Amino acid sequence: MLIDLSGRTVLVTGGGSGIGREACIAYAASGADVVVVDRHLAAAEETAALLRPDTDAIAVRADVTSEGDVSNMVAQAVSHFGKLDCAFNNAGVGVAEAGTSGKRLHELPRASWDMLIGVNLTGVWLCMKAELEHMVARGQGGVIVNNASIAGLIGFPKASNAYGAAKHGVVGMTRQSAFEYAPDNIRINVICPGPIMTALTAAHATPEVVGSGVPLGRPGSPEDIASMAVYLSSDQAAFITGMAFAVDGGVTAGQLASA
Numbered sequence: 001m002l003i004d005l006s007g008r009t010v011l012v013t014g015g016g017s018g019i020g021r022e023a024c025i026a027y028a029a030s031g032a033d034v035v036v037v038d039r040h041l042a043a044a045e046e047t048a049a050l051l052r053p054d055t056d057a058i059a060v061r062a063d064v065t066s067e068g069d070v071s072n073m074v075a076q077a078v079s080h081f082g083k084l085d086c087a088f089n090n091a092g093v094g095v096a097e098a099g100t101s102g103k104r105l106h107e108l109p110r111a112s113w114d115m116l117i118g119v120n121l122t123g124v125w126l127c128m129k130a131e132l133e134h135m136v137a138r139g140q141g142g143v144i145v146n147n148a149s150i151a152g153l154i155g156f157p158k159a160s161n162a163y164g165a166a167k168h169g170v171v172g173m174t175r176q177s178a179f180e181y182a183p184d185n186i187r188i189n190v191i192c193p194g195p196i197m198t199a200l201t202a203a204h205a206t207p208e209v210v211g212s213g214v215p216l217g218r219p220g221s222p223e224d225i226a227s228m229a230v231y232l233s234s235d236q237a238a239f240i241t242g243m244a245f246a247v248d249g250g251v252t253a254g255q256l257a258s259a
């Protein structure tokens with residue numbers, strides 16, 4: 001099965017690192033035009049320089065917690081490419097950056113809760129709002145893929161309360177909005193990665209620690225998630241909407257698998 005996204009414009013948030021960067025590379029390899037978005041412009045530009053050489057790509061600075069930045073990010077995509085077909089809402093912060101590693105609910109500072117909910121839930125909501133405004137007005141369908149976590153499906157010891165709340169929120173928002181936008185032929189799905197080796201996890205653990213308890217015996221790679229994002233964005237997934245897909249090496253398959 002060859003996935004061909006040529007002629008499609010795809011926007012990726014958090015495209016400057018980790019899963020987002022690899023997704024940009026994979027979308028470009030499938031022939032898509034790519035809008036690389038990150039809060040750090042230099043990182044987005046670095047990703048754009050790594051794409052298949054014949055790729056039409058732009059790098060855009062946007063903080064997903066800013067309504068103005070997010071609306072400008074979609075406006076820049078539409079002004080350069082004339083349209084937006086697909087978005088991978090991936091930008092997020094982890095428990096190390098929010099300073100919540102190992103803390104229980106009553107120990108979380110309000111600022112950490114606000115940061116994790118602000119970027120990981122409200123940020124996705126703001127992106128979807130701006131992307132859907134364009135897709136609905138254009139009237140030619142579209143695809144949204146959100147990036148949550150297995151911490152959006154189950155309680156997960158390596159996550160934290162606010163992280164889990166935000167990611168469960170993204171899964172719920174995906175299911176609800178899939179209903180709302182199916183009449184517009186806009187498909188909306190969510191990926192729930194297990195432990196993946198990126199800057200987010202390297203900030204607090206070695207690959208051995210990140211991969212511990214994974215039935216397949218290793219941490220996931222950004223490529224493992226990028227290929228799912230590309231598949232869900234393609235016509236091969238044309239009958240799939242409102243679904244949450246764990247890509248986790250078997251972590252959520254059940255207790256027996258990891259015993």
Ligand SMILES: NC(=O)c1ccc[n+]([C@@H]2O[C@H](COP(=O)([O-])OP(=O)(O)OC[C@H]3O[C@@H](n4cnc5c(N)ncnc54)[C@H](O)[C@@H]3O)[C@@H](O)[C@H]2O)c1
Pocket residue numbers: 013014015016017018019020037038039040043062063064065090091092093094119123147148149150192193194195196197198199200201
């Ligand atoms: N790495 C994992 O194990 C793992 C597991 C499950 C889910 N996830 C999710 O995958 C997504 C990507 O994580 P990653 O591991 O690639 O992390 P990463 O730190 O390597 O990359 C995250 C990117 O998002 C950008 N970003 C952060 N806040 C932003 C904001 N407010 N506005 C715009 N850009 C912003 C960062 O600058 C960075 O480039 C996150 O949503 C994360 O929660 C990661």
